[in-house]
Amino acid sequence: MNIEIDASAGFCGGVARAIRLAEQSIAEDEKIYCLGEIVHNQAELNRLSKKGLIFINEDQFRNLYNAKVIIRAHGEPPITYQIAQQNNNELIDATCRIVSKLQQKVKLVSATMSAVNGQIVIFGREDHPEVKGLIGNIHSAIIVIRNEEDLNKIDFKKPIHFFAQTTNSVHLFRELANKIESRMKLAQNEKFINLKVHETVCKQVSDLEQNLKLFAKKHEVIIFVGGANSSNAKHLFDLCKVQNQQSYFINDASQIDVNWFSEVKRVGITGATSTPKWLMEKVEQEIDKL
Template sequence: MEIVLAKRAGFCFGVKRATQMAFEAADKGGLTYTLGPIIHSPQVVQRLEELGVKVLKGLDGISEGTVIIRSHGVTSDELQEAVQKQLEIVDATCPFVKKAQEHVKSLSLAGYDLVVVGDADHPEVQGIVSFANGNVFVVGSGEEASTLPKMKKIGIVAQTTQSFENLQNVVLECLLKAGEIRVFNTICDATAVRQEEAKALAGQVNCMIVIGGYNSANTKRLAEVCKELQPKTYHIETAQDLDSAWFADVNRVGVTAGASTPKWLIDEVIERIKKLDNEKNG
């Protein structure tokens, strides 16, 4: 059985940077925390916890130590609280997310009502929204954007893992809502490239394995994109989730992984697939 690994499977630039910063902070010792999970990979979070890095939901009761800002970023209030408490801050916010936060802030100050394209429950979006001073709306699709009220000026940014097509649909609807709109394309290229690559691979194999945290938005989207072309697409978190039945009558398997998936997890999955294949062929 041939196993084909997508070229851009695994850590994107922002996640790689955040993870490196977190492990470097852990190596220094002392009280070290992350505000929320550093990335959407329970396995990486667990490794950091083993090194003494505790995951916090908030800063209540914390008066000293180092706080690492996760790759998705945090709200402006949380950041301000860390500053006021004089905690040492390691800001591992992805630079692309940081850019979206800055655009929201500047558009808001310039008198624009804000539209953020993304998932309202996602921590990245909650962080981006918090940098707005005036009205801000979160929409997940063009259909949702069609219900927005009329506004004078609309500023638009997107969650970094959104598809360009979705941003485009929202922009088209917003053109009907305001006399002036200003759009910043804050989608990370790595997301679009990864999805296109996964689509191409899904069309060339008999089975597709997508590795990544079940809480990872970009991994879920990768699995959806692949499933459209290859019905035998399976989203797994670790090698233990693989089922030998998936590979019956399969001679070519495609493997890709979300932006928060470490290389060692991908390697484990590939080794497990090889082992299952060897067992099948006796």
Template sequence: MGWIVLEIKIAKNSGFCFGVKKAIEVAEEVAKNNKGKTYVHGQLVHNEKVINDLGNKGIVFVENLAEIPDGAITVLRAHGEPGSTYKTLNEKSITKDNNLTDATCPLVTLVHNVGIKLKENGYEVIIFGKADHPESIGTKFHLKGNDTIIVEEPEEYQKVLEFIKNNNSEKVAIISQTTMSVYGYKKLIENINSNLSGNKFGQIQLSLRDLSEKYGYVDTICNPTKQRQSGTEEIAKESDIVIVIGGKNSSNSKELYTKCKELGVESYFIQSAEQLQADWFNQKDKVGVTAGASTPDYLIDEVVNKIKELAA
């Protein structure tokens, strides 16, 4: 070929986070002990390969709760669910401590609890997150339902300013979906404060001990997401090209890809090794590989081995 990949580096903290790993283990254990089908509403985790593997173990994924038979063994996904899901399942005789296992990540539950406590203490709560992401859908249920304001990008800061202007709110707080961009959240707050007269948004600690701020934000982006973004940024600065591995619907994987593009490094977002193209690596000396929280180690290994094969 006339070229060779001299170095391949995998970003620190790539692949499964503990919440995803736990959800998969829970679902596999439930399915193993169940002679019939085990049902999951939506994708347990946002990775098509993992979903296919779990499907081969007797787990059925449905998009509509109506597809789950009455009394069926059911597992709730890692991203959390709104209260309406529990209510519907209860009506189908599917209840906790009986035939319903909740695999919601504890860090997602933490966001729910933070939002609830802020609300109980007089705050109007706004979410920094993706409106169609199951985590944000679940979180907004605990706040004001469909009336909850969700801001998806730092450039949408005007939504917050308009909300404050139109509602004369005494106290407003912003919380984040666990998998959002650390930089994006910081930029959103900066954009709001630079265009807000009077009181500014200050940080409210996660402990919520001091709720004296009129306007505040809580850093609810989880540590695994922060570590993954930091590791990806580090490797992107050292690489000629970065391969980001993650499911098409994976919010945290998309954030990794966006971060690499923002840093100006040639980057590709793939779901499997089969998508790699030889010409991507032409005249590249340093290749970085990173992966989202729902990407298993074996997929990372397959991608690394394929890159070596293409460069041979």
């Protein structure tokens, strides 16, 4: 049996940098905290916990004083920085540069939106840390949409700036942007509408989508390794499944089922931008043993 690990799968640059910073900090200091999960992958969180990284939630962060805290790649709203200052906490800011730029852009646009009674629409999840960080920078009307149904929340008679969470599907974003445009034209009965589409899906995520489609077709069986609570993993797995019905989602090597491989010659192992390479290699070793 030939087993291939997808070369394009694994940590995106932002997550890889955050983990690098975390490991450097743990090596230099005894107690390092991380606000929220540094990556949506339990196996990687366990590995970093064993090394000494302490994960805390927002409530614990509010009650933490004189400590060192890592801000993960998804970024944080301005209030987090204010609390850190009040509590005399030192922040190790691993916010991805692309996310920082997006926060700045959203902030700038928001300043112009109030004057024209416009709306900022974000394609993402309201409970996702990156979206929470963006919302914290906006001082005008904001609507977060997850799907086509949520378009009903939008007032199509008003100006719109449309953004995406960086880890979302570029394909779905474009579909939604087209639908917004059509509905604005209909609502305003005009050819020229005040819509600005900012395609802010990260290039690493959109490239991964393209590669994944080809990779999934190339193999008889696809093993997708991802975190149970990673929206990026879920979305990419769905893409895989469309291309290859013999695709299976696992969190780690313990979930491998020997029945998936009977008379199979080509197996592909892939994952999300939150899946560590070492975990895919471990899965490869286990399949190899079969």
